[in-house]
Amino acid sequence: MYLSPRFRAFAAGAALLAASALAQAQQALPNVVILATGGTIAGAGASAVNSATYAAAKVGVDKLIAGLPELSKIANVRGEQVFQVASESLTNDNLLTLAKRVSALSKQADVDGIVITHGTDTLEETAYFLTLTVHTSKPIVVVGSMRPGTALSADGALNLYDAVSVAGSKDAVGKGVLVTMNDNIDSGRDVSKNVNVKTSAFSSQWGPLGMVVEGKNYWFRAPVKRHTMASEFDIDAINALPAVEIAMGYEGVSSTAIDAFSKSGVKAIIHGGTGNGSVANRIVPNLQKARTDGAVIIRSSRVADGFVIRNAEQPDDKYDWVVAHDLRPQKARILAMVALTKTSDTKELQRIFWEY
Numbered sequence: 001m002y003l004s005p006r007f008r009a010f011a012a013g014a015a016l017l018a019a020s021a022l023a024q025a026q027q028a029l030p031n032v033v034i035l036a037t038g039g040t041i042a043g044a045g046a047s048a049v050n051s052a053t054y055a056a057a058k059v060g061v062d063k064l065i066a067g068l069p070e071l072s073k074i075a076n077v078r079g080e081q082v083f084q085v086a087s088e089s090l091t092n093d094n095l096l097t098l099a100k101r102v103s104a105l106s107k108q109a110d111v112d113g114i115v116i117t118h119g120t121d122t123l124e125e126t127a128y129f130l131t132l133t134v135h136t137s138k139p140i141v142v143v144g145s146m147r148p149g150t151a152l153s154a155d156g157a158l159n160l161y162d163a164v165s166v167a168g169s170k171d172a173v174g175k176g177v178l179v180t181m182n183d184n185i186d187s188g189r190d191v192s193k194n195v196n197v198k199t200s201a202f203s204s205q206w207g208p209l210g211m212v213v214e215g216k217n218y219w220f221r222a223p224v225k226r227h228t229m230a231s232e233f234d235i236d237a238i239n240a241l242p243a244v245e246i247a248m249g250y251e252g253v254s255s256t257a258i259d260a261f262s263k264s265g266v267k268a269i270i271h272g273g274t275g276n277g278s279v280a281n282r283i284v285p286n287l288q289k290a291r292t293d294g295a296v297i298i299r300s301s302r303v304a305d306g307f308v309i310r311n312a313e314q315p316d317d318k319y320d321w322v323v324a325h326d327l328r329p330q331k332a333r334i335l336a337m338v339a340l341t342k343t344s345d346t347k348e349l350q351r352i353f354w355e356y
């Protein structure tokens with residue numbers, strides 16, 4: 001078909017204008033980096049009905065991004081594959097590596113927000129560790145899924161979309177490390193996995209900070225505990241984490257675990273006690289010996305909600321023990337490891353457990 005030179009010039013000009021408008025629109029979008037670590041959100045099952053039987057940590061970050069073209073409308077996204085593991089297998093060294101990468105990226109002017117895709121089993125521990133140690137006010141969002149992307153009604157795609165949307169949001173700045181699962185925006189400090197088979201697995205006893213619906217954030221509260229920029233701990237100054245172990249309390253509990261932990265030279269033992277952090281009277285001497293041998297004793301509780309009250313179930317002042325406040329054993333362990341990089345003074349440690 002013949003096209004006049006005038007029309008061809010017009011068409012070329014229009015194409016240039018469109019390309020420039022598109023480029024400007026892309027430039028206006030936030031730059032979000034996705035750090036992938038594995039988990040179910042990167043999982044794959046044999047069939048669509050396998051919502052619980054599947055292999056975690058199989059799908060690479062570039063494939064996750066390519067599988068969600070809607071992301072390109074809300075952010076300029078790029079991915080890095082930091083690990084490809086199920087999160088129950090992550091180590092302290094993995095935690096340090098990940099947090100240092102988050103810290104480095106957060107300092108880059110061309111990064112507006114960071115998303116970490118992560119297995120759900122220990123997501124709450126990683127989210128808390130980042131809360132305590134990464135000095136940035138930029139949104140950091142940790143996200144996982146309870147079903148693999150191959151399953152019917154998979155939750156990973158929307159969770160990831162929400163995570164990128166929140167990570168690119170100006171109103172998420174300064175709110176600490178966040179977790180977006182099942183439409184909620186939770187605090188990385190408060191949230192835990194409370195159901196091991198549902199997409200509504202994650203919640204906090206203090207409630208979510210807000211919700212994200214169709215790319216819009218609805219905030220209802222803000223964190224009150226110290227985090228990120230207000231933290232006295234800095235991942236850039238932490239290169240190793242001390243050994244801290246957890247000994248659970250239960251009917252018939254023996255001192256075997258406590259004695260073994262103490263003998264191994266741990267820097268702290270988290271006691272996940274019954275009720276309000278109760279300790280069976282027969283193992284108090286063993287905890288006292290562990291204390292004398294140099295381990296800090298921190299009383300948490302196996303009961304999901306509530307908080308441990310100092311000098312209530314046990315004479316903490318007399319025993320020189322620390323109480324974990326509302327932190328469950330696994331979260332108390334994260335804070336204890338970070339705090340012990342700075343101090344082993346029990347009065348200082350108790351302050352830290354009140355403030356973080």
Ligand code: DAS
Pocket residue numbers: 038039040041056085086087088118119120121122144145146
């Ligand atoms: N094994 C679990 C994990 O990697 C799978 C998941 O739920 O993400 O944490």
